[in-house]
Amino acid sequence: MIEFYFVVIAMSLMLMSLLFEIERPEVILASTLMVFVLTGIITPAEAISGFSNEGMLTIGLLFIVAGTIQKSGIVDRALQRLLKGATSNHHIMARLLPPISLLSGFVNNTPIVIAATPMVKKWCEDKGISPSKFLIPLSYATILGGTITLIGTSTNLVVHGLLIENGHKGLSFFQLSAVGIPITLIGLGYLIFCSSALLPDRKVNVITESEALREFTGEVLVTRDFPYLNQTVKNAKLRSLKGLYLVSILRDNTAIAPVSSTTLLHEGDLLLFTGDISTITELQRVKGLELQSSSGSHFPEDHRLIEAVVTHHSSLLFKKIKDTDFRSQHQAAVIAVHRQNHRLKAKIGDIILKPGDILLMIVGDEFSKKKRSADFYSITLLDEKLVTPKQIKKGWLAIGLLAVMIGLVTSGILSMLTAMAITTLLLFLFKFVSPGEIQNQIQWHVLLMIACSFGIGLALTNSGVATSIAHFLMNLASPYGLIAVLLSVYLLTNIFTEMMTNSAAAVLMFPIVVEVGKTMQIDLLPLAIIVAISASSSFMTPIGYQTNLIVYGAGGYRFKDFIKIGAPLTVIVMIVTVITVRFMWF
Template sequence: MTAEMIVVIIAIVLMLVGLFFEVARPDLLVFFTLFFFLMMGYVTPEQALSGFSNEGMLTVALLFIVAGVFERSGLVERLVAAFLAKSNSERSALTRLLIPISAFSAFLNNTPIVVTLTPIIRKWASAHNISPSKFLIPLSYAAILGGTITLMGTSTNLVVHGLLLDTESDGFSFFQLAWVGIPITVFGLIYLIAAGPRVLPDNQSLIEKVRENTKDYLSEMIVTNDFPFQNQSVEEANLRNLKGLYLIEIIRGSNRITPVTGQTKIFAGDRLLFTGMLSTIADLQKRKGLELDTGTDLSLNDIQQNGTQLVEAVVSHQSSLIGKTIKQSRFREKYKAAVMAVHRNDERVQGKIGDIVPKAGDLLLLVTGHDYDQQKEHRDFYTTSAIEEQKFYESEARGWFALILLLTMIALVTFQVLSIFKAMVIAVGILFITKIISPHEARKSVQFQVLLLIASALGIGNVITATGTAEWIGSQIVHALAPVGALAILAAIYIMTNVFTELITNNAAAVIMFPIGYEVAGAAGIEPIGMAMLVAIAASASFLSPIGYQTNLIVYGPGGYTFKDYIRTGLPLTLIVMVTSVFIVYYLYM
């Protein structure tokens, strides 16, 4: 091992540790690690930046645009809601839910599918007196499994496909992954439908918890006639930066003002609703003209009136909220909503709301008004509770047109008339020409932070290869496991990739493990395409934690889950998928 390899391994380990402990956004950590390697001269600028022109990465960008059309059309939600409407039992609902979800996920980005279906499932579960926690983890797992069936099922498949193309291989055909993807999806769904209701917890939603303990979250004060700041703004009345308290709503007769800004006027008779550290409310009582209403029977139903709603939202991995306090992010002004509470690991985060620094996976309880637009916050956090009178930007007819267009492109790719990249370029071009999507909407659909992560990770993959690190690690694995056989080597690569996925992100895990797996395949006599399939499947098969895959993170807070719930439910599924994948790859590609 050379000194150069040692530095590369240490830097990558530090990057992985940083990703695990969320010291910064994933895309920035990976990008600065690549920048370090470039400054050290371990890779040329062309090699470092090649990921930004990688065909797989560019295809992912185009798929974001196509998926955005479906997301705005509401087509998937309407179809799944129709399936659920005919269910009257838990297991029947799981069957009717998971099978179409896995099918949709084979052709569409599974993250928006899970985001948009979570509120529908929670609403159905509430109407049938069933805990939504019985459905949300299976929803995420079914979306992950379905994504392994086709080339476009998940960004991980496209990233590995792009890496194969860089090796002068033909890459994956459209349904090549289905040799493994269909069996693991079938076995996985059977397990989830049969065992899911028994192993999953029966949890309340955050809104239900708050409903039962409203006084722990809300306090009401009345503005009397001797209040010295009548007809003045909240900021002038010194109610803007209170110690541990947060003014979320003003009730004025039959009107409700939400969110409350610094310029909102205060009048006698106003009822002020506060949340935060309610133990500090005594300090506010000392102010002249403010009277604590100790006899109030305030409930969440009182808040949810006249267009005001309580909404749950999950902070995303790529959120701009991460690393800043809620106050610094100007939350109320930016999102037209007030934060009532923040829950992390199923526990309420104590302290003043404005001073809380959100983390990925945090569950926010928001008080929203008429002008709240859940599409606007799309990349910072995901709304996971039902929004009354939700309107979609696109008509259902446009959704059907986009679906037919996508199926046509898939047929052309399947019969090798077009490559997946060319097909997506044509599809996006037609969507622009027909004005089904505008350039502005297309830009909003693209998750640039995800693309930066993928492109930077591809550059790090080139570093691992160019410095000989991948070859050295691969030779050590083959040397250690050759006496045991090829099955052990395949299992080792699968486990390593899967562990990385659970600790960091799926795309980064795939990019780091691909060059190692490629070298192992050459040394062990395994076809490279088979090893690439194994890495792609293992990188997607994140079932043991909420942090390895975006869909797991989305359902983490709304389901009230703990890490133990993912391990208890996901460990058998992980073993099923691993054993099935390893044996199929062994018999097809040895």
């Protein structure tokens, strides 16, 4: 009994920590798992069991395949073609959302939204339309499409792996389509015809416009009288100025960005500062520094600018920018931070970052060569010059290879794990992907969360908490019939997924539905399908799903906007899912 109450308290603290974003989700889940191991509620072997789960391993391999297709630029080009010729709100919705939903059934939806967001914003700017009318529907369309196939989202693969561990056959490739296709079609109809009336017509501050940038940048010229000529920026004390942040040096018409503490200063250098520009006049007191402009006259023409959204899993979270070693880690310098459509006016280095913050960065030549970071999602338009015909050809070959493997899985010749392992091996042997790219394409934080969730799920089972929750659901819903039970499973899963990641929610719900199935003597498969669909259907908050977070800041949304449009969609998807499952499997 002590174990029971201890697990209840620990789980409550874990959920509250996730809800209030006290730490990164993977840190919270890993810490909870360690507490259960140290207290003997689960064994060390049970704690690491998730790391060998078939679904979790398949997700890791799928990251590599999806990453290879993403870097080819094929997705970006397809989205650009869809946007061409669109003339009205309903027209662009009808052209864009159905293909995106279909694509999300086979490719990770996060890179799709990352690629589409800047394109939609640019189209809106050209047409004089608010992007807030389109970006939430874009995110929702990818979430809906991910329910169509087994590889549409990591949640489906996790549930597949859990079914196999519990002695079931697992999900076939298109088994979820019976539910996924109806909810996608009805959901898209709702988004195309109703979302425009429910979403705000809100002007978004375009932080990359030259005039907007020049409002908070200033330039200072280094003359021959400067006492720190040919010395480092650190020695010149230009890294600890009150309210100002040195982001680049313009030398011989070439921008040096980001500026490190060891960069040497030369006569004729033009120093670009950002932050509280009202304090830049104080630099005139320093011998050898001459204020050239308070409006950044050479900026941003000589610099490469990137916008990015801070993720839920970022190592930057809840830290001051100056404490993150940002320049050396990412080869970039932050020059502005926007939160909820407003630029934060504090000194850049003193800003404490939160999920969903939009960073405007000056990046160096090494930025694109650095490993893809889990710290932020870049939402800047792809430079087509960076994509070569050879990469496009490799992308099409990767898509063809994936299609062949899907055919083999669908026909029952190969398992999903085997097919993805063979695909990854062939991509490596044909040099479509390098060992370094493989390491960078895998989202390790996602795998860590999923693996930890398996151990936490076992703690729920071992302590009797899962059985207790299942009995509570039965006592509450069973008097009203089977549909009431299915609705209660859907609702509890959906509450979990709005508080944590979708895959973790599915793992924690699984031992509960196992007990529900045993108690009611019904097949586990339809209950598992409800868990998979509900865990992916995060529409009411910007924090429940990564694609919602990407569009949150980019569209200038507020929290209530997601509730306003997401609540009806949640009800629609829930009703269609429960009715479909009820009449197809019972």
